[in-house]
Amino acid sequence: MSDLQPKVSVLFVCVHNAGRSQMAAAFLTHLAGDRIEVRSAGSAPADTVNPAAVAAMAEAGIDMSAQTPRILTTEAVQASDVVITMGCGDTCPVFPGKRYFDWRLDDPAGQGVEAVRPIRDEIERRVRGLLTELQLH
Numbered sequence: 001m002s003d004l005q006p007k008v009s010v011l012f013v014c015v016h017n018a019g020r021s022q023m024a025a026a027f028l029t030h031l032a033g034d035r036i037e038v039r040s041a042g043s044a045p046a047d048t049v050n051p052a053a054v055a056a057m058a059e060a061g062i063d064m065s066a067q068t069p070r071i072l073t074t075e076a077v078q079a080s081d082v083v084i085t086m087g088c089g090d091t092c093p094v095f096p097g098k099r100y101f102d103w104r105l106d107d108p109a110g111q112g113v114e115a116v117r118p119i120r121d122e123i124e125r126r127v128r129g130l131l132t133e134l135q136l137h
Contacts, residue, residue, distance in 0.1 A: 008134055009037040011080035017042025017069035019050040019108040020086040023120055026057055026064045027127040036134070041076050045069035053108055056116040060124070082134070101130075 010028060012021035017040055025040035032038070046069045057064045070076075077083055082099045087107060094100065103126055108116040 007035070007037050008082065009039065009080045010082045010084065010130070011076055012038075012040040012084050012086065013042065013072055014086040015043050015107075016046040016050075016109060017072075018046035018048065019053040019116070020103075020105050020119065020123065022049050022064055022067050022069075023053055023057055023123045024084065024086070024103075024127055026062050026067070027060075027124050028130070030062050031127060031131060039076055039080060041070045041072035043072050045071050050108055050116075052111060052113045052116045053120070055113045056108075056120045059113075059117070060120065082130075084130070 012024040012028075014021040021040040021042065025038045028036060029038045049064060049067050049069060054064045077095060077098065080098065082101070084101045084103055086103050086105050103123075105122060106115075106119050108119050
């Protein structure tokens, strides 16, 4: 009766919430559907999502074109069970009882789609590993 278990909530955080965290959130949403609540945010969000990240994800069959960067809030962290940081350093608030992971990934900012593809592929690999770890594969 897995319906009685509360839904796991995952928050992906990077500086601009325009590339890495958006791609990770999109992959997790795509792979887990409604089994996981997915959020993404940035410590200093950009105005728009990185067009090269949108293009790279489109190649993988995932549409991120409607996404917008969001500011990281304390409330978002408090509402999440798992927080995955991607280069936001000390700006990510830490609360007891949360599971934290730091994924060291190249920043796709200012790069073309050719440079974003390997970052996208690594993010997909890590998201699939996360699903396995959360036992939601």
